[in-house]
Amino acid sequence: METTALWHLSASSTILKTTNIRNDHSVSCLIKSLYSLISTGTERLVAQGKVPDNLQEAMKVPYMEGSFGFPLTYGYSLVGEVIEGPEHLIGKNVHIMHPHQSMLYANQAHIAPIPEDIPSKRAVLVSNLETAVNAVWDSEVTVGEKVLVAGFGIIGALLCQILRKFPAIDLQVLEPNQTRREMARSWGFNVAETITLTEPSFDVAFNTSSHENGLQFCIDSVGYEGKVVELSWYGDQSVNINLGKSFHHLRKQIISSQVSQIPGHKLNRWDHQRRKALVFDLLKDPFFDELLTDEISFQDSPVFFQDLRNGTIDSIGTTIKY
Incomplete structure (x- = not known):
């Protein structure tokens, strides 16, 4: 299966790179990406190579490739459609913590089905x-x-x-x-x-x-x-x-x-699953669409990251559309 991922090659260079991916025993769903959110504060520092050495292990995100010393893939809020996997998930839109990438395999345990009354683009705000x-x-x-x-x-x-x-x-x-x-x-x-x-x-x-x-x-x-x-x-x-x-x-x-x-x-009453359910409930409010102020194509994302490094981005919420 061919996929395209966004790679930071250095503190001054970001590209799109196409490779082949394959399923293995640790993953169970093939997901076609629809949108991902660029979290500008954190992702600017990652793209600039400003992650401290002692935090690099803690800062890793699921399915990240490479290391913070470059090159690496990064990103942590992606929405896609399941096209292969368990029957009850086929055709469902799901949220996953994953770097910016067009197609991906993911463990079923790592994905969250999105309620049908929440648009896929709005759901990138989950994280x-x-x-x-x-x-x-x-x-x-x-x-x-x-x-x-x-x-x-x-x-x-x-x-x-x-x-x-x-x-x-x-x-x-x-x-x-x-x-x-x-x-x-x-x-x-x-x-x-x-x-x-x-x-x-x-x-x-x-x-x-x-x-x-x-x-x-x-x-x-x-x-x-x-x-x-x-x-x-x-x-x-x-x-x-x-x-x-x-x-x-x-x-x-x-x-x-x-x-x-x-x-x-x-902690005596809440876990990550209950918190995510709360977030999905909050996201039923259509106001949150207003916060996604800018949308770019996946092809244009390397240019965006160069502008982000240079400090010329003042949008509030930027989404990548695949």
Whole structure:
């Protein structure tokens, strides 16, 4: 079976490479790819070769080929149609964590059938929405709180959509990029380029900006025992923050949030399957289609990654169409 996969050859080169794949005893389904989502923050760092040596094993994704030292395939949210496999899956659209690739074999245990009332393109948001759900759980945000989201990329936008479903939440978005601010306003969010603080007043702040300035503002913005949830991943870049202001005096908390593990206080009732079922239920809302702002063909994806390395991409959600 012939397939085409996206390969990062170096920190400056991405190509499409066609090879033959075959089934083996560890896999059971042949999937024809329909869409995949480019998670720009993480995938920019991968394409630039900025994955730290000590995290390379943890950062591997299922079915990835090569290594972070290049060359490698990467990507982690793909939707396709099962064309060979168990009879009950034939013709079904499924979600799988897999690098960007046109055809693939996958273990039945690694795929999730998509409910029929969720369009295949919208379903590429599954993995990132799981990240946003985990962050809300980590924050323990509740009714009536004042909440800041710094950064309105795909994770920030997904977070905002979940948070505004909470009763009486006072939600403020901080985003320096004009294009993204205009999108956020068009979707009804309260967004600003800068926020002047007279005093720390937010109960919870989420940093999705992938920048130390966003993290610093989040720290400075929360009040007594306020929580800062850090979702940005910086790769091998150092981050400088100032903890000498009110951080200790006001007993502020910085919480790391990451999708691969269910938060400890949820583990007695939740597992990955239940979380995915929740995400599918959330994705029944057609608003999520609005967040997929750009679509590119698979053939154009190497050019996109070059622009991504150069920092010229300001879209919120970019999908590859196969």
